[in-house]
Amino acid sequence: xxxxxxxxxxxxxxxxxxxxxxxxxxxxxxxxxxxxxxxxxxxxxxxxxxxxxxxxxxxxxxxxxxxxxxxxxxxxxxxxxxxxxxxxxxxxxxxxxxxxxxxxxxxxxxxxxxxxxxxxxxxxxxxxxxxxxxxxxxxxxxxxxxxxxxxxxxxxxxxxxxxxxxxxxxxxxxxxxxxxxxxxxxxxxxxxxxxxxxxxxxxxxxxxxxxxxxxxxxxxxxxxxxxxxxxxxxxxxxxxxxxxxxxxxxxxxxxxxxxxxxxxxxxxxxxxxxxxxxxxxxxxxxxxxxxxxxxxxxxxxxxxxxxxxxxxxxxxxxxxxxxxxxxxxx
Amino acid sequence: xxxxxxxxxxxxxxxxxxxxxxxxxxxxxxxxxxxxxxxxxxxxxxxxxxxxxxxxxxxxxxxxxxxxxxxxxxxxxxxxxxxxxxxxxxxxxxxxxxxxxxxxxxxxxxxxxxxxxxxxxxxxxxxxxxxxxxxxxxxxxxxxxxxxxxxxxxxxxxxxxxxxxxxxxxxxxxxxxxxxxxxxxxxxxxxxxxxxxxxxxxxxxxxxxxxxxxxxxxxxxxxxxxxxxxxxxxxxxxxxxxxxxxxxxxxxxxxxxxxxxxxxxxxxxxxxxxxxxxxxxxxxxxxxxxxxxxxxxxxxxxxxxxxxxxxxxxxxxxxxx
Ligand SMILES: Nc1ncnc2c1ncn2[C@@H]1O[C@H](COP(=O)(O)OP(=O)(O)OP(=O)(O)O)[C@@H](O)[C@H]1O
Ligand SMILES: Nc1ncnc2c1ncn2[C@@H]1O[C@H](COP(=O)(O)OP(=O)(O)O)[C@@H](O)[C@H]1O
Ligand code: SF4
Ligand code: SF4
Ligand SMILES: [Mg+2]
Ligand SMILES: [Mg+2]
Numbered sequence: 273x274x275x276x277x278x279x280x281x282x283x284x285x286x287x288x289x290x291x292x293x294x295x296x297x298x299x300x301x302x303x304x305x306x307x308x309x310x311x312x313x314x315x316x317x318x319x320x321x322x323x324x325x326x327x328x329x330x331x332x333x334x335x336x337x338x339x340x341x342x343x344x345x346x347x348x349x350x351x352x353x354x355x356x357x358x359x360x361x362x363x364x365x366x367x368x369x370x371x372x373x374x375x376x377x378x379x380x381x382x383x384x385x386x387x388x389x390x391x392x393x394x395x396x397x398x399x400x401x402x403x404x405x406x407x408x409x410x411x412x413x414x415x416x417x418x419x420x421x422x423x424x425x426x427x428x429x430x431x432x433x434x435x436x437x438x439x440x441x442x443x444x445x446x447x448x449x450x451x452x453x454x455x456x457x458x459x460x461x462x463x464x465x466x467x468x469x470x471x472x473x474x475x476x477x478x479x480x481x482x483x484x485x486x487x488x489x490x491x492x493x494x495x496x497x498x499x500x501x502x503x504x505x506x507x508x509x510x511x512x513x514x515x516x517x518x519x520x521x522x523x524x525x526x527x528x529x530x531x532x533x534x535x536x537x538x539x540x541x542x543x544x545x546x547x548x549x550x551x552x553x554x555x556x557x558x559x560x561x562x563x564x565x566x567x568x569x570x571x572x573x574x575x576x577x578x579x580x581x582x583x584x585x586x587x588x589x590x591x592x593x594x595x596x597x598x599x600x601x602x
Numbered sequence: 603x604x605x606x607x608x609x610x611x612x613x614x615x616x617x618x619x620x621x622x623x624x625x626x627x628x629x630x631x632x633x634x635x636x637x638x639x640x641x642x643x644x645x646x647x648x649x650x651x652x653x654x655x656x657x658x659x660x661x662x663x664x665x666x667x668x669x670x671x672x673x674x675x676x677x678x679x680x681x682x683x684x685x686x687x688x689x690x691x692x693x694x695x696x697x698x699x700x701x702x703x704x705x706x707x708x709x710x711x712x713x714x715x716x717x718x719x720x721x722x723x724x725x726x727x728x729x730x731x732x733x734x735x736x737x738x739x740x741x742x743x744x745x746x747x748x749x750x751x752x753x754x755x756x757x758x759x760x761x762x763x764x765x766x767x768x769x770x771x772x773x774x775x776x777x778x779x780x781x782x783x784x785x786x787x788x789x790x791x792x793x794x795x796x797x798x799x800x801x802x803x804x805x806x807x808x809x810x811x812x813x814x815x816x817x818x819x820x821x822x823x824x825x826x827x828x829x830x831x832x833x834x835x836x837x838x839x840x841x842x843x844x845x846x847x848x849x850x851x852x853x854x855x856x857x858x859x860x861x862x863x864x865x866x867x868x869x870x871x872x873x874x875x876x877x878x879x880x881x882x883x884x885x886x887x888x889x890x891x892x893x894x895x896x897x898x899x900x901x902x903x904x905x906x907x908x909x910x911x912x913x914x915x916x917x918x919x920x921x922x923x
Contacts, residue, residue: 317788418876432877462651463815467859467873489789492861496868515865533793534863535822542800543822545793549758 277349278305279450279483280329285343287321287328290336294554298324300507301342303579306451311477311484313494313515315530316504317550322487325504326453329485330370331360347451366396369444371437373456378440379428385412385439386424392446411442415472434465438472445476455487470497491534495519503527506551506561509579513588523582523590525566560592568594606809607640607663607777612672614658618882630881632658633669634833637908640777643807647824647841649817649856651878655833656813660779663811664696665689676777694724694773701782703762707754713740714750717768724773735772743768743798760791764798771802778803781813796823817860821845826914829853832881832889835908839915849917851894888920896921 287299299321306312314322327333329345331352345352352363372378380388389411390404399407405424412420415438428436437457444452454473458466470493477484486498494501494515501518503511503526511524522528532544548565551557557564559574566573572593579591614633633655640646648656661667663674665681674681681692700706707716718736721727727735737747743764754762763783770778780799784792800823803810814820820827821841828838829850837850848854858871876893879885885892891901900920908916909923 317790434877462878463817463856463859464651464874465877467861468875470861471873490861491789492863495863495865496861519863519865530789531863533790535796535818542797543793545797546790547794549760549791550788 276308279308279348280306280485281344281346282325282329283344283346285325285328285345286341287324287333288339288341290339296553297341297507297556298553299328302504302507302509304502304509304512306483306485307500308450309481309483310499311486311497313486313488313498313501314504315488315491315494315501317489319550319553320504321507322504323455326370326455326485326487329453330364330368331355332370365392365449366447367449368451368453369447369449370453370455371440371444371457373459379436381428384425384427385431389439389442389446392443396447407446408442411446412439414445414476415439415442416468417442432465433461434468437461437465437469441469441472441476445482448480449482451483451485453485453487456489457486458493459488459490473497491530503530506556507553508561508591510562510591511589512579517583517588521588523588523595524562524592525568525594526562529565604642605639606642606644606677607638607811608673608675609636609638609659609663610673610675612636612659612662612674613670614655614662614667615670628882631833631884632881633662634884636672636830636833636835638828638835638838640809640811642776642809643803644826645803645810645812645824647820647827648811648813648830649815649820649827650830651815653878653881654830655881656830657781659830660698660781660811660813664698664777664779665692666698694720694726695775696777696779697770697773697775698779698781699763699766699770699783701785703759703766703786704754706766707762709754712751712753713745713765716754716765717772720769721772726773739768739772742771742802744794758791759787760794763787763795767795767798767802771806774806775808777809777811779811779813782815783812784819785814785816792819799823817856829856832879832884834889834918836890836919837917843912843915847915849911849915849922850919851896851921852890855893855895 282302282304285299285302286297288295288297302325314325316322324333329352340353347368352360386405386408389408393399393404393407408424409420412423417423417435417438431439458469461469488494498515500514502509503524505526511527522531529546533546535543546565551561559576563569563573570593577591577593577596579589582588582590582595612633613635616630616632617627618630619627636659650656658667662669676692676696684692714736717739718727718732721735722732736750740747745764745768784795787795796819812820812824824841826838827841827844828835829852831852837853844853845857848857855874858869859873862869874893879892887903888901888906891897894901906918906920906923908918910916911922
């Protein structure tokens with residue numbers, strides 16, 4: 273158990289999108305927390321609500337069509353949803369910053385790398401231009417960009433995808449945020465470049481108290497990089513555990529399905545697969561959203577199972593009727 | 603086993619014009635001297651980072667792109683020397699499945715037409731028996747009959763990929779290029795498609811060139827694996843051997859870079875430094891020398907040539923030759 277309260281504590285968050293004829297609840301009553309200096313992974317398939325969760329924390333959801341229907345997002349015990357836009361502006365970049373999946377589109381093409389990192393520093397630290405340039409060079413060194421003196425005056429199009437992502441990381445850590453949100457930071461990159469970026473993030477993590485909220489669909493990255501993990505399906509957290517516990521003893525039928533569908537070493541055997549597909553978020557099935565695909569579904573699954581403790585030590589939670597009192601487990 | 607596809611010294615150079623007034627042209631050496639064989643009923647995995655030439659090689663191998671030079675034999679016939687009727691007869695025997703299940707299907711056609719059209723064109727079906735033939739193939743790839751009259755936008759990524767597979771298989775190909783067929787799909791759907799491809803391949807004894815950047819998928823599916831870097835094949839070996847005894851420094855780096863799904867198996871390797879160089883201006887000597895932890899002076903000037911380490915295990919690196 274951590275001695276300090278969690279840095280980030282999301283309670284019962286519901287974020288929805290309202291368009292002409294449909295309402296999509298992208299995030300449906302999510303509870304999660306990120307402790308000080310830990311890396312929490314959110315893993316799940318496309319459209320399950322990972323990015324909307326992240327964007328909700330920073331209040332970067334455009335409203336309308338977006339809407340917060342319920343919940344609190346407590347950061348250092350303060351509810352971010354109750355802050356004014358001006359107060360929120362101070363939180364972004366200073367206390368919480370974010371790196372996005374597409375390094376190609378998240379840098380401004382008409383400003384140099386140095387301008388863009390410098391701006392982050394000036395905006396949040398009231399530094400002078402000369403100080404900002406000095407700090408920018410240090411940051412470029414820190415994120416291991418070769419020949420920073422040349423790179424600082426180049427434009428984004430002159431950099432490779434991996435280098436752009438390093439620049440994004442430099443901007444994100446410029447003001448030493450307490451929480452870094454990384455939304456699929458390596459998905460657009462090649463394997464060897466992904467490897468470089470993950471190793472960079474690991475070393476930054478080691479030298480600071482920074483917490484990381486890592487969003488990914490890659491279970492290998494979760495296993496190698498995170499301390500704890502939340503599995504998300506159709507807008508809900510269905511399982512929460514330490515990384516070791518999740519990979520050793522996956523409980524939710526969806527998590528088990530995901531792990532079983534990974535290619536294994538004995539290439540002779542067939543892969544196990546989950547039948548069907550993720551439901552459309554505007555037409556979710558009643559109760560447990562996984563039930564149309566679940567081999568273990570029973571009549572009770574027409575109702576929503578709560579996320580509850582599955583171990584005495586309170587280290588592993590699961591939302592599935594199999595593990596409720598009277599349930600048999602798997 | 604006997605060879606079905608034989609590729610010899612294949613090259614594809616794309617001219618790149620710098621601005622439309624400039625007379626300067628550069629060339630991208632997308633594929634730069636590749637020789638490969640694929641046996642009957644063999645799945646050959648082709649791995650490498652983006653831009654290394656996998657798609658270009660795959661498309662040339664079924665005559666969708668004309669090579670700059672080199673030879674491609676299909677069942678002993680040099681397809682680059684065939685006339686149009688000869689090519690048309692060969693067309694159905696060589697098919698491709700694309701990465702993007704969204705872009706590769708005509709949005710205005712029903713599933714029946716998408717799957718059936720090619721069969722009609724190649725005389726493998728007539729109006730009278732089209733529906734029953736399409737039904738049969740849809741069953742084979744696990745698509746419900748009720749999809750017949752619906753349009754691509756009504757389907758999920760996995761279902762669209764099944765439609766693409768059905769279209770390719772409807773012509774009874776003997777050689778199939780799968781260009782990143784599961785990369786755009788979610789993990790739980792990937793397994794469905796991989797199983798389907800494996801099953802169909804075993805049943806019909808098709809030869810497959812399976813292109814992917816996901817080493818785990820290739821490891822699971824392919825009998826043999828070829829590793830590509832900047833337009834060249836740097837190592838080929840039976841998949842099991844490649845994963846246990848990779849010889850080329852690039853193959854080893856790729857394998858080490860792959861995050862293990864076992865949290866206890868932490869790897870403390872040093873990541874490969876630097877970026878993949880541009881194919882517009884590949885480094886002299888061994889293309890990999892700018893990133894290779896074992897590069898020597900010789901590697902900077904002299905290109906290594908393929909060297910056979912063992913039967914079916916070939917490597918292109920000075921360390922071995
Ligand atoms: N601006 C919006 N308007 C309407 N619906 C939206 C909007 N943004 C997101 N959604 C919907 O909310 C759901 C969750 O989206 P989200 O981007 O969080 O998914 P994700 O888990 O990050 O997926 P991916 O892995 O593909 O990035 C999806 O169904 C998506 O279509
Ligand atoms: N039609 C084209 N014109 C110019 N360059 C091309 C063309 N097609 C591919 N290339 C270039 O050739 C190289 C190899 O591309 P490709 O075969 O698509 O790689 P991969 O499939 O391995 O990602 C890349 O540098 C790419 O930009
Ligand atoms: S609650 Fe029911 S349907 Fe949902 S995962 Fe558990 S057993 Fe399956
Ligand atoms: S030839 Fe030299 S540079 Fe190329 S892979 Fe071998 S050792 Fe490395
Ligand atoms: Mg997302
Ligand atoms: Mg490609």
